[in-house]
Amino acid sequence: DAGVIQSPRHEVTEMGQEVTLRCKLISGHNSLFWYRQTMMRGLELLIYFNNNVPIDDSGMPEDRFSAKMPNASFSTLKIQPSEPRDSAVYFCASSFSRDGLFFGSGTQLSVL
Amino acid sequence: AQSVTQLDSQVPVFEEAPVELRCNYSSSVSVYLFWYVQYPNQGLQLLLKYLSGSTLVKGINGFEAEFNKSQTSFHLRKPSVHISDTAEYFCAVILNTGGFKTIFGAGTRLFVKA
Numbered sequence: 001d002a003g004v005i006q007s008p009r010h011e012v013t014e015m016g017q018e019v020t021l022r023c024k025l026i027s028g029h030n031s032l033f034w035y036r037q038t039m040m041r042g043l044e045l046l047i048y049f050n051n052n053v054p055i056d057d058s059g060m061p062e063d064r065f066s067a068k069m070p071n072a073s074f075s076t077l078k079i080q081p082s083e084p085r086d087s088a089v090y091f092c093a094s095s096f097s098r099d100g101l102f103f104g105s106g107t108q109l110s111v112l
Numbered sequence: 113a114q115s116v117t118q119l120d121s122q123v124p125v126f127e128e129a130p131v132e133l134r135c136n137y138s139s140s141v142s143v144y145l146f147w148y149v150q151y152p153n154q155g156l157q158l159l160l161k162y163l164s165g166s167t168l169v170k171g172i173n174g175f176e177a178e179f180n181k182s183q184t185s186f187h188l189r190k191p192s193v194h195i196s197d198t199a200e201y202f203c204a205v206i207l208n209t210g211g212f213k214t215i216f217g218a219g220t221r222l223f224v225k226a
Contacts, residue, residue, distance in 0.1 A: 004155075031212050043156075043202065043216045056213055091155055098144050098163060098206055101214060103155030 004094050006104035014112050018080040021107045023092035025073050032075050033101060034067055035091045043091075049075065061086075082111045114139045116203055118217035126225050127195055133188040133220045135203030142208040145186040147177055150200040150219075159201075162186065173197070198224045 005024040013019055025032055034046040047057040052069045060067070064083070069075045079086055087110050093101040119134040137143060144163050148156040160171025167179040177188045186203060203217040 033214065035216075042218045045213065045215070048213060050212060055211060093155070095212060098212060100146055100158040100161050101148075101156070101204075103157070105153075105155050 004092060004102050004104035006092055006107050008107060009105065010108045012110045013082055015083055016081045019082045019109060021077040021090050023075045023104060025094040026102055029094035029096045031095045032069060033093045034077050035093065036088045037091060038088045084111045087111050114207055114215060116205055116215055116217035118203055118220045120220050122221045122223065124223045124225060125193055128192050130191050131193050131222065133201050133222065135186045135217060137184050137205050139207060144206040144208065145179060146204040147188050148202045148204060150202065156202060193224050195224050195226060197222060
């Protein structure tokens, strides 16, 4: 298995633009997590899904952020409109039960 | 509220010396415990985990950790570190409430010097 695949690896955009981050889970995993990492705030859980259903989205900063899981192997995180304070590394991770998380390589987002 | 505290933000150590990275958690329910490592420009990788059974768990790269329920700790140790162990290390917990929400500590930067 190729592991968790995130795209794009880097994204540079201007304030106000829509940004879509993508994640492909490891086959057989049934939980999907989106995290954001910054120097100031560390690793923050934004949202997680279990069996394609959003379980906890309390970490989503505001309505500008939305996440979907249209099928068991794919997820998107959308920011619209983007703002400079959204600049961070966004990770997705998948897991099966409590075996531990498998992380993607992350998307480095820069909003100018 | 549940939380994970990593007591040291940075730990400098000489090569071949032993190291301990400290982690304490706060929870009103039982937990599952994990350590992850993050190398520069990469995602986190699972080092080891405690789910049940023996309180001493061994992981990859020669690391081990011990679960201490009375002290609510899960410290990570390695008897002899290498330059290549330089990385950020994160302690994490999953609450035993039926879900899989994983809460991370702030991380400890291990810097191994020659």
